[in-house]
């Protein structure tokens with residue numbers, strides 16, 4: 001680990017716009033752990049909404065923008081397994097689609113410097129106890145893309161287990177998709193709702209106060225159903241729990 | 251019209267996936283049956299896979315063997331033809347379904363038979379052989395228990411391995427009671443819905459047909475190129491009956507089923523039963539190399555079928571779909587399949603493999619087929635279980651791209667405009683910042699209220715079941731600016 005790694009935050013368009021508390025928590029957490037954090041303002045999005053809907057030409061400029069935004073940084077950290085998965089798996093593919101070998105090389109290089117938050121904490125900083133305090137009953141949903149595309153494994157759980165005061169409860173059928181799937185939720189609304197409702201039901205059986213995940217999109221989806229059902233279960237991003245301290249609790 | 255076999259359901263009336271799925275979701279009984287069945291088999295697969303220490307290496311080997319076959323398909327097919335011919339098999343080549351159906355019917359007519367027994371086979375479902383034979387006056391009897399249930403139920407298959415997975419045993423009892431007598435030996439009276447009694451009824455009903463039929467039709471799991479050996483794996487023994495009793499055996503096999511050597515087969519015989527039924531070994535493995543005088547069928551035919559497979563092979567980003575060994579692990583793990591069942595996919599190949607194979611075999615010509623690559627959340631669960639490591643999520647996204655190219659080729663679509671808009675916004679942080687002015691304004695208007703059901707196009711599809719938080723008045727971008735005003739970047 002470097003003495004004080006210089007990290008570029010990839011805030012991701014969805015949390016930047018809709019849930020700023022997530023990137024804010026990420027900044028606080030990284031700074032508390034001794035990192036210097038920058039936010040290259042040129043950044044936008046990983047492009048997967050376009051890529052996964054089949055609009056590749058429209059997604060290519062996003063790849064170019066990502067590469068340029070982060071070219072000066074050794075560590076690019078994002079609080080989203082899904083966006084990181086897209087950067088790693090889809091950016092080089094889109095560059096190939098554009099027939100741009102230079103972009104493919106740059107995109108591959110940028111992807112290799114891109115980390116999902118829990119990966120960066122565990123693998124680069126080498127910590128699992130980040131000094132967090134969160135005295136609540138919590139259950140964890142592992143977002144599909146973080147597990148199967150970005151392959152973060154059990155790192156989020158290892159981090160959560162070290163949080164002081166936390167009461168971590170297993171989620172039944174945790175590994176099953178919540179049904180969001182980007183534009184899937186609009187193209188196949190009925191299947192999406194059936195899946196989200198099953199997931200919300202499993203969350204409720206745990207009796208948790210909070211549902212935590214490392215991807216805001218899943219939380220929006222499951223949380224939306226929980227809220228509609230007046231279940232009282234709140235959603236919270238992994239970064240927000242890890243950033244929380246005893247001072248915050250007071 | 252005077253039919254000899256039960257009239258099946260039709261794929262033609264099934265609407266586009268989202269609408270078909272909606273209808274299936276409302277069938278509570280079917281959803282219960284499916285959840286129960288897929289949950290059970292998933293759990294078995296996990297245990298069986300974890301027993302094999304070199305499981306991941308076996309998957310890699312299987313993928314490599316299949317890819318090698320695909321690279322040299324012509325060579326292996328010619329080798330297989332030569333070996334089979336030398337062993338006394340008549341080899342036929344079929345470009346498409348019509349070719350294959352005609353070849354099978356001609357053999358039956360030449361033999362003077364008016365009925366055939368059938369081993370469960372996906373490829374004959376694909377070409378709709380039974381209906382072709384029926385029209386030619388030849389009755390095709392399914393002998394696999396689940397296929398029998400589907401056939402007698404005037405139904406359509408909804409799963410690769412367990413085509414009647416959407417039925418429970420009391421429905422099966424009704425079907426047997428009602429229908430068996432119309433097409434052969436009736437079910438014993440009285441009959442309960444105990445699996446052993448139902449199996450006994452099927453056994454008695456089928457035995458009559460096994461003993462009477464002079465010709466059988468099968469598919470094939472593998473063809474070993476260097477020996478010309480055909481391989482069929484099955485669980486019930488009905489296949490063994492079909493493969494040994496009748497005089498004539500016709501096997502219709504997709505051209506991608508060829509393997510170079512018997513050693514390669516070993517890899518697949520380890521992977522297939524554990525992935526599909528969750529068994530260590532499948533109960534019946536039949537292998538035959540040509541005609542053995544005085545033993546088994548004396549007239550063997552193999553129909554090698556293309557039917558779109560060479561089109562799949564021609565696409566480097568989609569061809570991995572041809573590795574499929576039809577184990578159905580991807581269906582069983584799929585959360586969409588679990589809730590919707592197989593019929594909504596509109597073809598005998600449902601679930602993730604159907605979503606990537608159907609559009610490639612049939613082309614993107616019709617809207618129903620174009621909807622299939624979108625019938626997935628891209629959760630990737632199928633990637634992890636597939637014994638031949640098909641990269642489903644990559645292929646799905648690739649096919650979505652092709653579907654979009656097809657849809658937007660002639661005139662622009664509303665979705666395309668939206669995506670072009672998104673593309674512009676995400677091209678540069680300044681564009682995103684200007685759009686965020688709008689979301690911040692909306693946030694000020696809504697003041698933290700959450701959004702409930704609302705009749706806004708597209709958004710209503712989300713809001714019908716989910717509340718959405720109002721956008722915040724401050725974005726992260728703005729927060730950062732405020733915090734670092736004048737400071738370092």
Ligand code: SF4
Nearest residue numbers: 574575577578580636
């Ligand atoms: S695609 Fe893979 S998992 Fe699905 S049926 Fe074929 S071999 Fe099995």
